Amino acid sequence: MDLQRNTVGSKQIFKNFNWFMKNRRFQQVTIGIAIFIIIYALIATSLTPQKYNLHPNEYATEDIISPKDVINEVATNKKIEQAIADVGEIYTPDRNIQKQAIDKANSFFNKVLEVQAMQISPDEKNKDEIKVNKLSSESPIKLAKDDYITAVQASKDDINSLRTRVIEYLNAAFEKNINDNENDLKEKKQDYSYAMSNLVLRKDLKDLGTNIGFMLIKPNMVLDI
Known part of the structure; x- marks a missing residue:
């Protein structure tokens, strides 16, 4: 009797699963979630800077690129002033x-x-x-x-x-x-x-x-x- 119930239950679960798999709405939601997870993983990977295990006074064996662009304001202002001087009086x-x-x-x-x-x-x-x-x-x-x-x-x-x-x-x-x-x-x-x-x-x-x-x-x- 229990075996028969288990068999019926398994069939019902399989039937429900099969229905979900064939349901277009379920497919769209599943694909959307999968795409979101993939994109999130790619972004998280690209935003996370690589870590280097370096000690004080130790030379890096490869170039380490800064994750941020830093503007040298002093050098930039000098170039601006030079450009203005090159133009001359108008x-x-x-x-x-x-x-x-x-x-x-x-x-x-x-x-x-x-x-x-x-x-x-x-x-x-x-x-x-x-x-x-x-x-x-x-x-x-x-x-x-x-x-x-x-x-x-x-x-x-x-x-x-x-x-x-x-x-x-x-x-x-x-x-x-x-x-x-x-x-x-x-x-x-x-x-x-x-x-x-x-x-x-x-x-x-x-x-x-x-x-x-x-x-x-x-x-x-x-x-x-």
């Missing part, structure tokens, strides 16, 4: 300098037209002298007296034509960028003067335009900090 154009020059030129020509339009008493003998003195005292650009005389006596069309060219040539000079050294500044002024000399205007007007430019052309490259 200069960028300051467009405000160009804008200020153009604004001053326009202000000058506006003042010239304003002075030319002044109403002076017919009885006054030195009308031009009065206008020249006023322009000299209120001009945004410091020029020689001969330049003020030329400006006061020029026609409105000549003044407007000269204004157009002065603005054009000033922009051309600044667009090429002017470094803070004597040679570059001299070169830019020479280019400006050459362009001005080719204008179809009276010589005194071309001289006026040249002198205006020379007063306004200055280095526009500033250190980029």
